[in-house]
Amino acid sequence: MNEERKEYWRWAESRWTNPEISDWQGRTITAGVDIGSTSTQAVILVDGELFAYSNMRTGSDSPESANHAMAWALEGTGMTLDDLQYTIGTGYGRVNVPFADKCITEITCHARGANRIYGPSVRTILDMGGQDCKAIHCDERGRVTSFMMNDKCAAGTGRGMEAIANLLGVDIGEIGDRSFQVEEEPKPVSSMCVVFAKAEVAALMRSGWSKEMVLAAYCRAMAIRVCKLLTRNKMEPDFAITGGIAKNKGVVKRIEEIMGVTALEPQGYDTQIAGALGAAIIAIDMLKKKRARGG
Amino acid sequence: MLANYGYEDASGTYYITIDTDMCAECTDHACVGSCPAGLYDIILDDYDDEVAEIREEQRNSLRTLCSGCKAGGKTDWPCTAACAAGAIRHSW
Ligand code: SF4
Ligand code: SF4
Numbered sequence: 001m002n003e004e005r006k007e008y009w010r011w012a013e014s015r016w017t018n019p020e021i022s023d024w025q026g027r028t029i030t031a032g033v034d035i036g037s038t039s040t041q042a043v044i045l046v047d048g049e050l051f052a053y054s055n056m057r058t059g060s061d062s063p064e065s066a067n068h069a070m071a072w073a074l075e076g077t078g079m080t081l082d083d084l085q086y087t088i089g090t091g092y093g094r095v096n097v098p099f100a101d102k103c104i105t106e107i108t109c110h111a112r113g114a115n116r117i118y119g120p121s122v123r124t125i126l127d128m129g130g131q132d133c134k135a136i137h138c139d140e141r142g143r144v145t146s147f148m149m150n151d152k153c154a155a156g157t158g159r160g161m162e163a164i165a166n167l168l169g170v171d172i173g174e175i176g177d178r179s180f181q182v183e184e185e186p187k188p189v190s191s192m193c194v195v196f197a198k199a200e201v202a203a204l205m206r207s208g209w210s211k212e213m214v215l216a217a218y219c220r221a222m223a224i225r226v227c228k229l230l231t232r233n234k235m236e237p238d239f240a241i242t243g244g245i246a247k248n249k250g251v252v253k254r255i256e257e258i259m260g261v262t263a264l265e266p267q268g269y270d271t272q273i274a275g276a277l278g279a280a281i282i283a284i285d286m287l288k289k290k291r292a293r294g295g
Numbered sequence: 296m297l298a299n300y301g302y303e304d305a306s307g308t309y310y311i312t313i314d315t316d317m318c319a320e321c322t323d324h325a326c327v328g329s330c331p332a333g334l335y336d337i338i339l340d341d342y343d344d345e346v347a348e349i350r351e352e353q354r355n356s357l358r359t360l361c362s363g364c365k366a367g368g369k370t371d372w373p374c375t376a377a378c379a380a381g382a383i384r385h386s387w
Binding site: 233 | 296297298299300302303308310341342
């Protein structure tokens with residue numbers, strides 16, 4: 001019998017076009033594509049202004065994911081791939097963007113993107129991605145001054161959170177709110193390792209913990225873990241979170257509480273596009289350099 | 296830029312920090328030849344400077360890979376001794 005299983009970890013894919021830009025012909029058009037382990041974003045800028053973007057799940061084939069994400073971002077705009085004057089690939093799959101002119105690391109791109117999304121005062125950036133977690137410090141131009149990453153295990157990453165959502169049968173988008181539906185904050189889970197999480201979650205549920213308590217404990221453990229990374233790199237009060245977990249209030253609020261700071265607001269931007277946005281902004285500089293060389 | 300490569304696990308914190316602003320001025324890249332574990336590599340970074348980095352596939356095994364140099368509590372490791380600019384620091 002074919003049984004359809006609900007996948008609780010699936011977050012909603014999205015795309016957006018700027019309704020205020022219709023006359024893009026003859027203007028500077030740059031793009032960034034960020035292929036992460038779990039999500040891929042394509043961003044298009046017209047004269048440096050956000051024109052369109054897409055945010056989708058990464059498939060098993062990185063070049064195909066890049067093609068799909070860009071095709072979706074371009075959809076309905078009248079623009080085609082040939083109109084992109086300079087494209088930068090970033091993220092874990094950056095070398096696999098077939099139409100990219102250059103590849104740049106996600107650390108550099110996230111800092112530049114965060115500088116746009118949160119404003120030039122942002123100094124400390126936490127990028128919580130699907131597979132790893134990075135603490136980045138940057139200057140007022142969004143240039144990286146230091147970074148530190150943790151990719152040794154999936155704990156403290158989107159992948160770890162997705163595993164917990166699936167184990168508990170809770171939609172990924174509900175984790176934040178439900179993690180606050182506890183009378184008192186339970187102690188953080190001891191093992192953050194997703195390999196052991198199944199056994200630990202089962203043991204906690206057997207001992208009478210509600211799903212909300214497990215979520216609270218897991219969100220707190222994740223927050224403690226990333227705060228150590230932030231402190232070790234360089235923490236400043238003008239602090240922002242990029243990546244998918246920025247949307248999980250259960251983790252964000254606990255990080256704010258532990259660090260004694262309030263994360264900057266993304267000013268209407270989707271936090272998941274930070275890397276691709278930064279790539280598209282850097283592409284403007286690259287295009288200028290290329291033109292200056294007569295290319 | 297201070298580039299920190301490594302990890303934290305139950306046994307401790309193992310990071311190698313490289314001040315890549317110093318690498319950009321370096322001519323001999325002596326770190327590369329000095330390391331018996333071959334941890335250092337020279338790359339062109341995102342700002343088009345030639346800088347040292349720790350090879351990606353070795354970043355999560357630093358404790359084991361550096362154990363030979365650090366045996367017996369030694370603190371004069373080949374990499375830090377070779378880098379005249381003092382661009383390399385270890386957290387452990
Ligand atoms: S020797 Fe020192 S300054 Fe030169 S490349 Fe290596 S780490 Fe950088
Ligand atoms: S301590 Fe030894 S093995 Fe470790 S980085 Fe330095 S030279 Fe290489």
